[in-house]
Amino acid sequence: MDEVALPLHGGCFCGGVRYRVAGAPLMAHVCHCHLCQKRSGSAFSVMVLVRTEDLTVEGALRTSRRTTGRGREVDDSACPDCGAYLLACAPSAAEYTTLRAGTLDDASWVNPIAQVWVESAIPWAVSRAFSTLTRKGSITTPWAKPGGRARRLFVSDGRDAASASAAGCPAPR
Numbered sequence: 001m002d003e004v005a006l007p008l009h010g011g012c013f014c015g016g017v018r019y020r021v022a023g024a025p026l027m028a029h030v031c032h033c034h035l036c037q038k039r040s041g042s043a044f045s046v047m048v049l050v051r052t053e054d055l056t057v058e059g060a061l062r063t064s065r066r067t068t069g070r071g072r073e074v075d076d077s078a079c080p081d082c083g084a085y086l087l088a089c090a091p092s093a094a095e096y097t098t099l100r101a102g103t104l105d106d107a108s109w110v111n112p113i114a115q116v117w118v119e120s121a122i123p124w125a126v127s128r129a130f131s132t133l134t135r136k137g138s139i140t141t142p143w144a145k146p147g148g149r150a151r152r153l154f155v156s157d158g159r160d161a162a163s164a165s166a167a168g169c170p171a172p173r
Contacts, residue, residue: 003109010104012079012086016059019086019099023054028101029114032121033069039085044125046101046112047088055097061086069117 004025011018026049036045062080067073075089088098101107118126 008104008106010086010099011059012082012084012103014079014082014084016081017061017079017084017086018058019103020056020058021050021054021099022056023051025050026096027114028110028112029116030112030127031116032119032125033117036117040102044115044121046107046110047098048101048104048110049096049098052095052097055099057087063089 006022006024008021008025009018010021028046028048030044030046032044039045060080061077063075063077065073065075072090072092075087075091076085077087077089078085084103085100086103088100090096101110104110112127115121115127
């Protein structure tokens with residue numbers, strides 16, 4: 001990721017929900033799942049992983065729980081008025097929250113380092129420029145040698161990016 005001035009600010013389309021991120025983001029990734037495709041109206045969504053303790057949300061959120069194709073429960077939170085999805089959250093990893101990059105006031109610094117759910121990606125949308133996390137949990141990287149072992153991605157607290165890419169929802173304040 002490029003350098004970014006803190007705090008980060010963002011919110012929904014109508015302004016009814018605003019958020020502030022006080023700490024540095026841990027990573028950004030591209031999600032190619034069908035749900036992200038449908039919700040964004042595009043080929044993928046770009047997500048930014050932050051620590052929940054660094055996030056403050058103002059305004060009411062509409063939250064719904066779903067089960068992913070991998071069996072993980074995730075809470076998705078949106079503005080109840082304009083319907084913009086802001087947060088993706090997993091109760092099993094409540095210390096992290098994933099923000100949709102497009103909801104940031106300034107997302108020009110966001111530079112994804114990985115992509116997930118490539119199995120359901122629209123073929124032209126898969127990038128060879130950054131790492132791919134497969135359904136079986138292995139990560140391939142553009143810098144891994146053919147036949148060699150792929151390097152694992154880690155967020156700044158040392159947790160494996162595959163386990164840290166889920167997120168935990170903060171309570172609105």
